[in-house]
Amino acid sequence: MRCGVATVNLFRVGIRLVDERLRLAEGPTRVLFISSPGIDPAPYGVNSAVAALKEGLEVTYLVNNKPADAIRAVADLMGFDLEEWESTGQLRILDSFSGYMNIPSNEEHRLDTPQDTNAMIESICDLTSEGNVVIFDSLSSYIDMCEGGETDGMERLMRVVGSLCEEHHFVGLFSTWGYEPKNIQTIREAFDTVLALQPVERLTIVRQFLRAEKIDGQVVPDFVVPIKVMQPGGVRVFFPKILVTGPFHSGKSSIVQAISTSSVSVDRLGTTIAMDHGYLDYKGFAADIFGTPGQENFDPILEYLAEEAVAVILVVDATKPDTFPRARTMLQLTKGYALPLVVAANFSDLEESLTPDQVRDGLGLQSNVPVIPTIAVRGSGAEELLEMIFELLMSEEGLTLGDGEKEDNDEED
Amino acid sequence: MRKIDFEPEKPPSTVHRHRTGIEGLDDLLNGGLKPGALGLLIGPSMSGRGTLARQYFYQGLKEDNASIYVTTKNFTEDIVTLMEEKKWTLDAYTEHYVFIDAYSPQSDPSLKDSVDVKYVSSVADFARLTNAIVSSMSENLARGVLNQRVVFDSIDTVLMYVSAQGVYRFLSYLRAKIKGFRSSSMFMIEPDLHEERQVRTLFQLADVIVELKPDEGIVQVTQPGLPKRRGAFRVGDTGCIVVPEPLD
Structure with missing residues (x-):
């Protein structure tokens, strides 16, 4: 299933140094934030969304492991007010969570049957015109929530990613919760830009680093920068x-x-x-x-x-x-x-x-x-x-x- | 010549254990839970499982431990009320305990963290849930509190929304963290709600299993390398009561 013909605008993830390289890209950008367990990747999704919104792109932010309000709260802590972008329709938060939980939702955009992969792809494509941005929060939860387990989850996930990446800028958030290494590798290979969020741990996480494994399909050697989610301020090289x-x-x-x-x-x-x-x-x-x-x-x-x-x-x-x-x-x-x-x-x-x-x-x-x-x-x-x-x-x-x-x-x- | 008195050699100290506060159960556990132990607390609804977990949580406070209570299916206020019914009041222990509440935000997403409650918007958001638990243990350690305990109430809710494989991966990570902090823990589960295969998989993570069998009125303790121990179990006005069966 594909959404249409690609005509894409330039896209940024709102992180200095990464964006300077992404600007060279001409086609749709596929960015994977791959994080160690314990690092919450959601702020990186929000940061990417805000960067895209500031560039004038439309954003569909799919959230499947928490209520849509939790994304607004993350944005609020980072000092971003999403309300205006939501009111103009430039930002659409797609609630894929309440459908899983079978709980009521007041969200304007909601997936009632998030287990239905085709319905999910269709909904996202309906909401997101070509060349604009889809943020998927989170890929790992999508796998975890598939009743058929990891193998079934991977198969469905690859269909989603494959369908949406052709015509849209796509940002995926993925936490490495001990999945099969071959599955993690498959996910890495599905993205042109892979940004690993890695902790320096002494029992708890004391610092975070961003390591670019590749950008626009090119392996980037020695690209490691210290990074921090500022509240307020957003993601900064720190x-x-x-x-x-x-x-x-x-x-x-x-x-x-x-x-x-x-x-x-x-x-x-x-x-x-x-x-x-x-x-x-x-x-x-x-x-x-x-x-x-x-x-x-x-x-x-x-x-x-x-x-x-x-x-x-x-x-x-x-x-x-x-x-x-x-x-x-x-x-x-x-x-x-x-x-x-x-x-x-x-x-x-x-x-x-x-x-x-x-x-x-x-x-x-x-x-x-x-x-x-x-x-x-x-x-x-x-x-x-x-x-x-x-x-x-x-x-x-x-x-x-x-x-x-x-x-x-x-x-x- | 000056006489030098050497201190007599001290016997090796026994491992300090985290007592549950239930005398008979502590006997069955050889003194309590070892630091770093992941305990599975198994039992059906109305079996006294919750009371036992709350008593273990409260005993930690009485012993100057830090106690962390993760709730995925009850409001924090309801747990506090249940504790007060047993005269387990928390007023004297501010900053020694924290509730991690992954339930209340479902009805009120606007809830903000306080000194004694951290809110997580969903049990399925493993990154945030883990973050809340690990950061709480870290904050306790930073204050010099070395003995900590964690109650997770309960795995049942997580298994309702996330596949058993996913829950296993999440708990494996959490287990490593709990061991790293030398905390003890009680993770509650009601086996009858899940497929037996799922539950058996989770058993692999446990260092000790405390199983309540209300039909028989007993509690059974299973620890690797040790014989199973049993005792009579009931819930009284002031907490759980366990009378161990004698060793064979």
């Missing part, structure tokens, strides 16, 4: 700790404030005595920012503050080269030499400030370490700092920022 360090009165707190979306400082008598903390949300990236105190009597805690940092911004007063030895000591204490490093040459507007090359030489750093002139209290140079630190982080992850970033920036402006 770096858990960027450290801002540097000598006393170099302007660290001002830099933290300048680059953060929100921040707080623990101060006494105008100087930081514990740490600064900021949260950063920038062009699809998110990060927690930790600023250290600069005074030597806090050196014993520097090592601890720097634990698990993924990058360092070293702030120096570009007019005071006599503080550079202290800056080098702080880099050693925070292990900054071993991490992606950017130097903020602060107070760069003052006449006596050194040039970036002079600052780099004065700090004894290699020529490839970026030095960005900043005037932290005015926020000048903050964007350049962010661009540079994320570029370094991405190259550490084996990735590079794509051309899409300029477009993103223009959109946000």
Whole structure:
């Protein structure tokens, strides 16, 4: 069974770096989010839906393992209001759950016989015009709910996926609950883009990573990025700790404030005595920012503050080269030499400030370490700092920022 | 020469067990459930199965354990009321217990989590259900509470909506998590509601099976490598009463 002839628009899943590659696709996009048990894939479905809606595409969101309201609640937590899109008919949440449970439903779009595969395909095709988006939440529950067990569930599922993928962008959410490996492989092969959601677990999940197994049919080696569902905010490539360090009165707190979306400082008598903390949300990236105190009597805690940092911004007063030895000591204490490093040459507007090359030489750093002139209290140079630190982080992850970033920036402006 | 007193060597400590609070049943269980044990609590409706599970849950609170109650077929308020009827009041144990309620959202999807209740919109949403249970155990561990117990009331509801294979996969994952946290657990099931083959499959996951046979007025305990133990069972005003049959 097929729905019609394909005429498709470009589709995004709302995740920076993945979207930059998906934009190259011309035909329907088939995206599989495959998650370890315990990671809830629903936010990734909602994120994809919202990204598509913002692009002007129509979305049918099929939900079979919870009430449709649960999807609205997930969206609400992520800071997305679906009501307007639903009221205009651009978004249709298709309730395939109440039919399974045999419970009443007030949903406008409802599948009364979700066990009937043909009826399901027909309903989705009726609702979704060609070239638009179907989100299927969830493929694994569909298998689990088939009375005939895994083999029967797989056979039915492949019919659904095969029928819907030809003319629609299709996003499937799948949790790997110990199915037969050959079945998991079959599902992987049915999709052009496979994004694995993987946990770092210490009894409980402490972090999530997104690993792209393939994008648009092409295997993508070494594509692994840390990821987090922000509430609110949606899915973000997330770096858990960027450290801002540097000598006393170099302007660290001002830099933290300048680059953060929100921040707080623990101060006494105008100087930081514990740490600064900021949260950063920038062009699809998110990060927690930790600023250290600069005074030597806090050196014993520097090592601890720097634990698990993924990058360092070293702030120096570009007019005071006599503080550079202290800056080098702080880099050693925070292990900054071993991490992606950017130097903020602060107070760069003052006449006596050194040039970036002079600052780099004065700090004894290699020529490839970026030095960005900043005037932290005015926020000048903050964007350049962010661009540079994320570029370094991405190259550490084996990735590079794509051309899409300029477009993103223009959109946000 | 200075005399050095060495501490006498202590005998190896016995494994701390999670008592059910039912003296005779704890005898049959050799002291209670081992940390990490998945217990299946089997019995038909009106057999006292729910009372036993609630008593095990409450005993955890009395022993400074953390207790987690997953309900898939009753409102949280109804379970609390049933506990109060036995004078098992929860007021003194705030933050030591949590209910994971996968039933109430069916009638009111707008329910929001509170300190003592986490809502999951459906029993079929395994990812969210697992997440709620594991995150609760994790939060307890983070507070330094090492002894935890989980009541799952009940598998019957899950089996009504999800295939037996699916439930087995879900429980296998949950079992590994429960063992990782060294929690003990009681998963309730009513065998007569399901095909025997389905139930037998789930038996493979159990470390201990507690079976109530109301027609005979007995409880039977099965543990691998040990002889089956039985005792007389009834529900009294203050909880369950078990009188073990003597060992042969």
